[in-house]
Amino acid sequence: MKNKLEVLQQGRDQIETGNPTVNWLRNYTVFAVLFISILALSSTAILIRLSEEEISPNATVFDRVAIATLVFGLGNLINAKRYRLSDEKPAKQQLELSHDFWLLLGMALFYIGNQVLWAWSLSQTTVAISTLLLNLTPIFTCLFAWAAWSQQFDNKFLLGMIIAIGGAGAIGVDDLQISTGKLEGDIAAFIAAIFNAGYLLTIEKLRTKLTSTNIMLWCCGLGTLLSLPIFLFSEDQLWPDSVRGWAFVISLAIVGQVLGQGLLAYSLKKFSSGFVALMLLLESVFAAIAAWGIFGESLSLFDWVAFFTILFGMYLAVSSKSAMKE
Numbered sequence: 001m002k003n004k005l006e007v008l009q010q011g012r013d014q015i016e017t018g019n020p021t022v023n024w025l026r027n028y029t030v031f032a033v034l035f036i037s038i039l040a041l042s043s044t045a046i047l048i049r050l051s052e053e054e055i056s057p058n059a060t061v062f063d064r065v066a067i068a069t070l071v072f073g074l075g076n077l078i079n080a081k082r083y084r085l086s087d088e089k090p091a092k093q094q095l096e097l098s099h100d101f102w103l104l105l106g107m108a109l110f111y112i113g114n115q116v117l118w119a120w121s122l123s124q125t126t127v128a129i130s131t132l133l134l135n136l137t138p139i140f141t142c143l144f145a146w147a148a149w150s151q152q153f154d155n156k157f158l159l160g161m162i163i164a165i166g167g168a169g170a171i172g173v174d175d176l177q178i179s180t181g182k183l184e185g186d187i188a189a190f191i192a193a194i195f196n197a198g199y200l201l202t203i204e205k206l207r208t209k210l211t212s213t214n215i216m217l218w219c220c221g222l223g224t225l226l227s228l229p230i231f232l233f234s235e236d237q238l239w240p241d242s243v244r245g246w247a248f249v250i251s252l253a254i255v256g257q258v259l260g261q262g263l264l265a266y267s268l269k270k271f272s273s274g275f276v277a278l279m280l281l282l283e284s285v286f287a288a289i290a291a292w293g294i295f296g297e298s299l300s301l302f303d304w305v306a307f308f309t310i311l312f313g314m315y316l317a318v319s320s321k322s323a324m325k326e
Contacts, residue, residue: 030269030271038282048060049122055245058120058231065219065257068216104219104222117189121188121189129189132168134196141201156320207269278314278317281310
């Protein structure tokens with residue numbers, strides 16, 4: 001009887017430790033959170049484009065983080081009051097200002113740099129091209145994680161990443177070929193991808209000590225301070241003039257920043273930054289579909305084949321050992 005129990009337990013251990021797909025399915029809730037985050041983030045390119053009909057790219061970035069700072073600050077105050085009125089104790093936050101502050105500042109710099117460059121690129125080139133170049137983020141994320149932290153990625157994950165990025169690269173190729181005179185916008189989107197990789201890596205590091213809401217409060221608060229000088233030296237109109245413009249700006253802050261970035265930071269507690277960066281390739285799929293519906297940007301059969309190529313590459317990455325943290 002004892003031998004049978006030992007065999008059963010041994011088999012169970014092998015299943016739990018040897019099958020990464022089972023381990024991933026046990027974390028379906030966090031995966032669902034990440035998917036919702038990507039759905040929210042996929043709307044940001046459209047909302048930025050609509051917001052820029054009344055205000056500039058720099059003003060759009062400032063309004064977005066400023067409004068989100070108020071929302072995250074209010075949320076933290078509500079949580080603090082709830083903890084005081086109940087017996088529940090908040091999670092212990094371990095913040096070493098001598099080291100972590102520089103990570104927080106670096107995170108905010110990476111984020112603002114990413115958003116300013118991307119918002120400006122969307123005013124210079126098409127949604128498809130800007131999103132296409134931003135899809136290089138997984139390459140830089142994995143490269144920096146390997147160089148800075150000696151993080152390893154198995155062959156299955158790397159193969160899935162290559163396939164998914166290849167599929168993402170196929171989206172908007174026709175637009176890329178016919179676009180002329182928009183080199184500055186393309187370069188800005190390329191640099192934005194590098195900044196986005198640094199942003200994800202710093203959040204992953206901070207999630208070992210801080211909650212996602214606190215990280216986002218720091219990110220948006222510091223981002224507001226960092227983006228204000230950029231706006232003051234280059235612009236003259238900070239807020240939209242119409243109710244329609246306010247609706248787009250507030251939607252960008254709530255949907256793109258609070259919901260999208262907040263849930264993204266939450267998922268980085270369980271998933272590696274390389275995997276999250278790879279999953280963000282789905283933004284190109286959703287953004288291209290939304291641009292087709294709203295702006296009339298065409299989608300060919302080739303684009304749909306590229307979408308399924310992305311999904312196949314992501315399936316390989318999801319079922320690899322590098323997707324989940326130990």
